[in-house]
Amino acid sequence: MQRIYLDHAATTPVLPEVLEAMLPYFSHEFGNASGVYSWSRTARQAVDQARDTVAEILGALAEEIVFTAGGSESDNLAIKGVAWANRERGRHIITSAIEHHAVLETCHWLEREGFEVTYLPVDSQGLVDPSAVEAALRPDTILVTIMHANNEVGTIQPIAEIGQIVKDSKAVFHTDAVQSAGVLDINVDRLHVDLLSLSAHKLYGPKGVGVLYVRKGTRISPLIHGGAHERRRRAGTENVPGIVGLAKALEITHAEREKENARLILLRDRLIEGLQTIPHTRVNGSLTQRLPNNVNVCFEFIEGESLLLTLDMRGVAASSGSACTSGSLEPSHVLLAMGLPHEIAHGSLRLTLGRGTTAADIDYVLAEIPQIVERLRAMSPLYRA
Amino acid sequence: MQRIYLDHAATTPVLPEVLEAMLPYFSHEFGNASGVYSWSRTARQAVDQARDTVAEILGALAEEIVFTAGGSESDNLAIKGVAWANRERGRHIITSAIEHHAVLETCHWLEREGFEVTYLPVDSQGLVDPSAVEAALRPDTILVTIMHANNEVGTIQPIAEIGQIVKDSKAVFHTDAVQSAGVLDINVDRLHVDLLSLSAHKLYGPKGVGVLYVRKGTRISPLIHGGAHERRRRAGTENVPGIVGLAKALEITHAEREKENARLILLRDRLIEGLQTIPHTRVNGSLTQRLPNNVNVCFEFIEGESLLLTLDMRGVAASSGSACTSGSLEPSHVLLAMGLPHEIAHGSLRLTLGRGTTAADIDYVLAEIPQIVERLRAMSPLYRA
Amino acid sequence: MYSEKVMDHFQNPRNVGEIVDASGVGEVGNARCGDIMKLWIKVEDNIITDIKFKTFGCGAAIATSSMITELAIGKTVEEAEQITNKAVAEALDGLPPIKMHCSNLAAEALHAAIQDYRSRNGLNIPRSQ
Amino acid sequence: MYSEKVMDHFQNPRNVGEIVDASGVGEVGNARCGDIMKLWIKVEDNIITDIKFKTFGCGAAIATSSMITELAIGKTVEEAEQITNKAVAEALDGLPPIKMHCSNLAAEALHAAIQDYRSRNGLNIPRSQ
């Protein structure tokens, strides 16, 4: 059976060149980067070089790069770190209703700890209105955190515009760029951000390693205390192969970004158009401000999981809502925030394309999905053909 | 030049079998363990199986195992997690003066957050007195955290005995077993612990992955909020290859533990005896309650870093104090807590043996070190031959 | 995550459809929660001779619907009423913990259909509850 | 982490030892902090004709001691006194930030030896602070 992977927003395979770059650091150059001897120097150089590579792509200084264990940790470090370090100045945080759970759950926790959080609404395409950010800013606002691109519907937020607004306040600005980092420009000056999270496994690097960019002068408390690693912002023996892999993956995806995006946009639009021929289908998210690899649709009268299971039986990996909450009974908070009714939000399908996706893959799913939808609708008590 | 690695307490090389077990999960079976499709099922099964392996070695339930990004995160999660979840019951914590920085710095931070911490002293061998724990327990003590084996001097604490004492109180008991996990029995029932931290890279597994064992019923708040991973105790896409590698490494080291320990003890004792023939040399730590691979000595009148640099020039990797604080100007807090004067504590050398260490390696360093010590002493204004 | 039995009933659901001249119809759940089951029974001589379902829901919801039709067919109304959530889950070789509520729904839908059949036929008996 | 120059001076320190009939001796640092430098100078016709050191300390401490002896030898006392911490660090192609204090120590030890030479010879001049 054909196996077609269309869940690149959940995770991506490690590129062969990336794995190759990592391999020496497992068993041979395995030194702890903190020692004074030769093994350590090799490890230290590898980490330094990776840091330089990442810094260059972000338009940042090497010392502004903090390596973490992934997107969730970066988001937590950014939000809790700023909250703790600045709580004497204020306890108000602004975010949006469609953030990833790593942001939302962290904000919910801070609410229980005595912080106040404003969850900005989004429009029907999933866009945050920059003027709503401006209106929500208060003298005691210490942090604004708005994601760069949404993991479910692929909507790209006007981060640079929001950043300009936040700049004029005393708050710092964080963006969760986990979905965009391998795809969009993430120059921190052009985006006007003070903090930026990314995760290697979303851009063809290894799982378990990420970055938090921290603009010089930003006050932030560590989440993990201990040794003096990462300039005291994140303790723990450096994950040398992971860090090397992250940098290599970011380097490759950025070098090939424009060419690959053009290719993906063609495939994406072909897929969206094909799916729209199925009756009672809605495309979710913006058609213009959209990640090149994201397709998100709702087929009315059917439920998402049964669709995914059937696709899986036909070799196709896809997702409904965000990966880490599937198994939950809640429909996507993103689709609800965009105004979709519950019963329709339950029937969403996310197909996210990637470097391995071919036109033949798109043709295959376009041949399969209409049959599957028809079969499930025939079983549905909500559907009258 | 010969290259002899004697810093296994800082980190260890990934065993070939471990790397082999990890490799399929980077580029082929790369699925996000949270999806519903086949790639995810393979990843989920790998994680489940790793969890079972770890649980079995710890004598724990699979659901009691939380995968983290390493020893520092496990320590932080254990200590902050218990502190936050139990602060309404009490705000007193007991630890020892010789813990790793991941524990000590976390405790210092909690002190600034309104908790009270008792730092128990140790005797000249680095041992915590269980009756001191008993005396320090108060009605508002919520946590006792004492390391299993010390990373600098290798002293093994009477954890089971302390655990028995803590059991009779309302506090929970955490042990940092990062140094002992691949070497000693870490059965959580025999140790009477509620929480136990370990880190893969200290036991021939990969960097950037660890475990926190959390006994069923122990109240703990997450450090990283977000998705529902690890039963809501630690958010973030699972580091599948890392987790697989951790389990494999723990499995191998435990299967071969007794044989390997016997071999190491012979080499260790030969090294200690050889070094003791150098005048003005002290062996630090207990000679009986000691990790099989740890040698820690002070050569009076010389300073540690210059010793390490010279050893490095002769191909030998060693350490002075703990890896993550080298570069600091402070002498080891462990040696100071054991009563050594500052000037002697500055001259400590830690040699930690491992699976690759041979008798020839020991002979080599035993031939080199006396010359190096003599040369540095000849340069020292403190030394009168 | 699902047993082979669940996957079999999901892929090849038994008794999908509607019964035009049903003796009773039950509908439970709501679209808001992501699960709706509708179940039709045909009762002859107090025996369930035909049963059909339509379900909007996850894989487990479809499989439990299918399974309960197999368990109920051929049984007397009283026997069918004894079918518990647990029995449905067990017949499917178990369900993941977060999906256990789906077996509730299937049993509820059957009971609702039986109630409907009884009330249509004036057979409502006072429940000892 | 150290430059090649530092490593060279650490491995092959110049002018290690003591001068029995020194004109001045300086000792700075303390063992508690992990660094002690002791420096002997021989002054003839106001020129430093010989200089020796002994150091208890890290690699940087030994290298800066060695370097300052090279910088000072052959200089007049006044010239030697102008040698700054910065000059020592620069002559070594730089030091890691956390090791900068070691170049302080070397300059201090030299100044202390010069002071000792002056006070032994009644040459103390009031310093314009």
Ligand SMILES: Cc1ncc(COP(=O)(O)O)c(C=O)c1O
């Ligand atoms: C937008 C966004 N933020 C954060 C995360 C969390 O990243 P990780 O799983 O690497 O912790 C993800 C993916 O899961 C994501 O899509």
Ligand SMILES: Cc1ncc(COP(=O)(O)O)c(C=O)c1O
């Ligand atoms: C006793 C002890 N605890 C905790 C740690 C921290 O582990 P990691 O570096 O994996 O975060 C270490 C090692 O650095 C250690 O030796």
